Amino acid sequence: xxxxxxxxxxxxxxxxxxxxxxxxxxxxxxxxxxxxxxxxxxxxxxxxxxxxxxxxxxxxxxxxxxxxxxxxxxxxxxxxxxxxxxxxxxxxxxxxxxxxxxxxxxxxxxxxxxxxxxxxxxxxxxxxxxxxxxxxxxxxxxxxxxxxxxxxxxxxxxxxxxxxxxxxxxxxxxxxxxxxxxxxxxxxxxxxxxxxxxxxxxxxxxxxxxxxxxxxxxxxxxxxxxxxxxxxxxxxxxxxxxxxxxxxxxxxxxxxxxxxxxxxxxxxxxxxxxxxxxxxxxxxxxxxxxxxxxxxxxxxxxxxxxxxxxxxxxxxxxxxxxxxxxxxxxxxxxxxxxxxxxxxxxxxxxxx
Amino acid sequence: xxxxxxxxxxxxxxxxxxxxxxxxxxxxxxxxxxxxxxxxxxxxxxxxxxxxxxxxxxxxxxxxxxxxxxxxxxxxxxxxxxxxxxxxxxxxxxxxxxxxxxxxxxxxxxxxxxxxxxxxxxxxxxxxxxxxxxxxxxxxxxxxxxxxxxxxxxxxxxxxxxxxxxxxxxxxxxxxxxxxxxxxxxxxxxxxxxxxxxxxxxxxxxxxxxxxxxxxxxxxxxxxxxxxxxxxxxxxxxxxxxxxxxxxxxxxxxxxxxxxxxxxxxxxxxxxxxxxxxxxxxxxxxxxxxxxxxxxxxxxxxxxxxxxxxxxxxxxxxxxxxxxxxxxxxxxxxxxxxxxxxxxxxxxxxxx
Numbered sequence: 001x002x003x004x005x006x007x008x009x010x011x012x013x014x015x016x017x018x019x020x021x022x023x024x025x026x027x028x029x030x031x032x033x034x035x036x037x038x039x040x041x042x043x044x045x046x047x048x049x050x051x052x053x054x055x056x057x058x059x060x061x062x063x064x065x066x067x068x069x070x071x072x073x074x075x076x077x078x079x080x081x082x083x084x085x086x087x088x089x090x091x092x093x094x095x096x097x098x099x100x101x102x103x104x105x106x107x108x109x110x111x112x113x114x115x116x117x118x119x120x121x122x123x124x125x126x127x128x129x130x131x132x133x134x135x136x137x138x139x140x141x142x143x144x145x146x147x148x149x150x151x152x153x154x155x156x157x158x159x160x161x162x163x164x165x166x167x168x169x170x171x172x173x174x175x176x177x178x179x180x181x182x183x184x185x186x187x188x189x190x191x192x193x194x195x196x197x198x199x200x201x202x203x204x205x206x207x208x209x210x211x212x213x214x215x216x217x218x219x220x221x222x223x224x225x226x227x228x229x230x231x232x233x234x235x236x237x238x239x240x241x242x243x244x245x246x247x248x249x250x251x252x253x254x255x256x257x258x259x260x261x262x263x264x265x266x267x268x269x270x271x272x273x274x275x276x277x278x279x280x281x282x283x284x285x286x287x288x289x290x291x292x293x294x295x296x297x298x299x300x301x302x303x304x305x306x307x308x309x310x311x312x313x314x315x316x317x318x319x320x321x322x323x324x325x326x327x328x329x330x331x332x333x334x335x336x337x338x339x340x341x342x343x344x345x346x347x348x349x350x351x352x
Numbered sequence: 353x354x355x356x357x358x359x360x361x362x363x364x365x366x367x368x369x370x371x372x373x374x375x376x377x378x379x380x381x382x383x384x385x386x387x388x389x390x391x392x393x394x395x396x397x398x399x400x401x402x403x404x405x406x407x408x409x410x411x412x413x414x415x416x417x418x419x420x421x422x423x424x425x426x427x428x429x430x431x432x433x434x435x436x437x438x439x440x441x442x443x444x445x446x447x448x449x450x451x452x453x454x455x456x457x458x459x460x461x462x463x464x465x466x467x468x469x470x471x472x473x474x475x476x477x478x479x480x481x482x483x484x485x486x487x488x489x490x491x492x493x494x495x496x497x498x499x500x501x502x503x504x505x506x507x508x509x510x511x512x513x514x515x516x517x518x519x520x521x522x523x524x525x526x527x528x529x530x531x532x533x534x535x536x537x538x539x540x541x542x543x544x545x546x547x548x549x550x551x552x553x554x555x556x557x558x559x560x561x562x563x564x565x566x567x568x569x570x571x572x573x574x575x576x577x578x579x580x581x582x583x584x585x586x587x588x589x590x591x592x593x594x595x596x597x598x599x600x601x602x603x604x605x606x607x608x609x610x611x612x613x614x615x616x617x618x619x620x621x622x623x624x625x626x627x628x629x630x631x632x633x634x635x636x637x638x639x640x641x642x643x644x645x646x647x648x649x650x651x652x653x654x655x656x657x658x659x660x661x662x663x664x665x666x667x668x669x670x671x672x673x674x675x676x677x678x679x680x681x682x683x684x685x686x687x688x689x690x691x692x693x694x695x696x697x698x699x700x701x702x703x704x
Contacts, residue, residue, distance in 0.1 A: 021665075022662075022664070022665035022666065023662065023666070196671075198579075199553070199655070199663075199664065200579075201551070201553060201577040201578065201579060202577050204663055204664075207655075207656075207663055207664035207665065207668075208663065208664065208665060209665075211664055211665035211668035212665035212668075214665075214668065215665050215666070215667040215668050221668065221669065222668075222669045222670065222671050223655065223656075223664055223668045223669065223670050223671075224670070224671050225553040225554050225578070225610070225611075225655060225672075226553065226577070226578050226579035227550070227552075227553060227578035227579070227610055227611025227614050227615075228610055228611070228614075228671065228673065228676075229614060230613045230614040230617055230676070231610060231613055231614070231647075231673055231676035232671070234613070234676070234677075235647075235673075258577070258579055258580055258583060259577075259579025259580070261582045261583055261586070262579050262580075262581060262582040262583070262614065262618055263579075265582055265617060265618050265621045266614055266617050266618070269617045269621075295583075295587075303551070303559075303575065303577060304559075304575075306658045306661055306663060307661060309658055309659060309661055310374075310375065311551075311556055311559055311560065311658060312374070312551065312556075312559035312560065312563055312575055313373075313374035313559065313560060313561075313563035313564035313566075313567050314374065314375070314567070315567040316559075316563035316564075316566065316567050316573065316574075316575045317573065317574045317575065318574065318575050318576070319548075319574050319575075319576050319580065319584070320577075321580065321583055321587075324580075324582070324583035324586070325586075
């Protein structure tokens with residue numbers, strides 16, 4: 001079964017400690033908001049959707065134990081605790097948006113005289129639980145649409161060889177994954193021959209996390225270093241590239257993990273279709289083109305060291321942009337939970 | 353001054369211990385053939401030209417101390433010692449070829465009745481010393497021709513920004529370097545604005561060795577990971593790419609460190625000239641095209657570990673080809689010690 005990065009049933013929450021991966025697989029119990037804040041702050045859970053969901057679920061855990069029967073006090077506590085949770089990773093925008101929605105919900109439930117304190121609590125917890133369910137449903141829909149698009153482009157019922165970059169799987173989402181969700185769907189449909197994953201320097205999310213997920217689920221997979229993509233495409237026929245997205249502009253330009261742009265260029269050179277898999281929430285229609293996206297630059301140490309071990313010559317300067325922008329012209333299709341869109345049709349066709 | 357990987361004057365030889373780079377700079381004394389065998393076998397010296405030169409110089413050191421005055425015995429000792437030196441790294445072809453040449457020389461000097469034992473020794477040592485001089489001269493000529501070719505393609509006297517891959521500098525040759533020799537020449541001509549070097553996964557020759565050389569010589573330089581090349585070419589205008597070669601086929605196809613092919617593709621996409629710098633001895637006219645080159649695959653551990661530290665998920669398969677072949681069509685020019693050749697004119701124009 002799919003790797004569970006978040007284990008939840010009402011009253012019980014555990015998360016897979018990503019700081020220990022890939023060498024140890026250990027779950028951490030989250031018994032309330034304070035634990036939720038800690039696992040987010042210490043980066044035991046990573047990935048914007050996963051952070052938002054774990055934070056809010058930790059509140060659901062705490063609310064269930066809460067004996068309070070005064071709606072006004074409950075509303076006040078909820079607002080305070082959500083703001084506290086957001087402070088654990090101030091730059092993660094998804095948890096901020098989720099907190100705003102939940103505060104609005106608490107306000108309206110509190111104001112509605114037909115809602116009892118018990119109803120309030122039940123409907124509030126249910127709403128958080130639905131975030132988890134919806135994220136996985138969306139990812140499964142992305143998987144289904146991506147699988148169909150790739151298989152429809154084939155003649156006959158041959159098997160596919162897919163390349164992916166970075167980590168877009170269970171570990172970055174509530175479960176299943178985006179680009180890795182497409183790969184899971186192909187595997188479930190018994191049409192996947194092999195996956196190639198790049199190590200994704202400098203932070204090695206591919207070697208550490210994607211490789212871990214693929215080994216865990218016994219999906220036939222091979223790790224390559226980032227500079228082997230074109231040698232691979234020359235040596236073995238690759239059916240498609242599928243990657244995730246940090247942000248998609250209205251014209252289809254896509255910001256994603258550094259190296260994505262390079263893979264798109266070599267895919268075009270070798271006539272390999274190049275897909276981006278992302279939920280509709282990643283498409284920013286207010287952003288006309290990818291040029292408008294500011295590229296974050298990360299510390300040199302991420303490149304010069306592995307843990308405490310220095311791998312680069314002392315004194316050398318580094319340039320360490322964390323992502324790059326792939327122009328829409330290099331993208332075959334953008335796979336969402338509502339279907340696959342041609343990048344130049346995104347603005348017209350995506351449901352607003 | 354240029355980094356000295358080999359320090360030689362008659363009777364005295366020291367080599368820079370490459371096992372300690374980039375964290376420590378320490379020279380090892382080579383006092384004869386046995387020391388020569390050890391530094392080659394332990395890989396304290398690396399790079400095919402450097403191995404051949406250090407091995408033969410260790411013989412020159414030993415011969416100078418030798419009191420023997422019988423030419424026949426000297427000839428016999430030379431042959432035995434050269435075969436012993438070749439055995440230190442059986443796959444390094446340059447030292448084998450150099451040994452064959454020197455054995456032929458010893459045979460003819462021994463057979464020539466007009467040559468005294470002292471003449472024999474002097475001419476033999478001189479011949480080894482000339483290997484060192486010729487390698488550096490050839491590299492300087494490569495540097496000069498490469499520098500001219502890059503500067504001639506510019507309008508006005510603007511400065512250049514160059515990208516290189518892997519290590520092709522003093523540490524891989526007798527000194528100065530091939531692609532890095534071109535960069536040194538541009539720097540000496542005060543026309544180099546900046547060098548970008550890739551870290552060159554999986555063995556990190558760029559981060560460890562090229563970055564070390566560039567820092568040592570105060571050449572303005574920045575390290576990037578291999579997947580940042582296209583982001584760099586998009587963000588900053590790059591004047592040219594210069595790389596080395598393991599082997600060039602008669603049609604100009606070039607085998608070089610894994611990742612070179614990918615850089616050539618993205619250079620073409622961004623209209624950046626792509627040069628290969630290599631001595632004529634690297635051009636194999638017997639090889640019609642690059643398809644005929646067998647690609648060596650290296651152990652997984654090179655990708656999964658840094659030293660003793662595991663960086664990839666346990667259980668993942670790896671593919672680890674050590675080089676790839678860049679098709680001639682992506683190469684702007686091949687820079688040799690006799691000038692710069694268009695890849696498709698190589699066979700006709702290179703002096704046989």
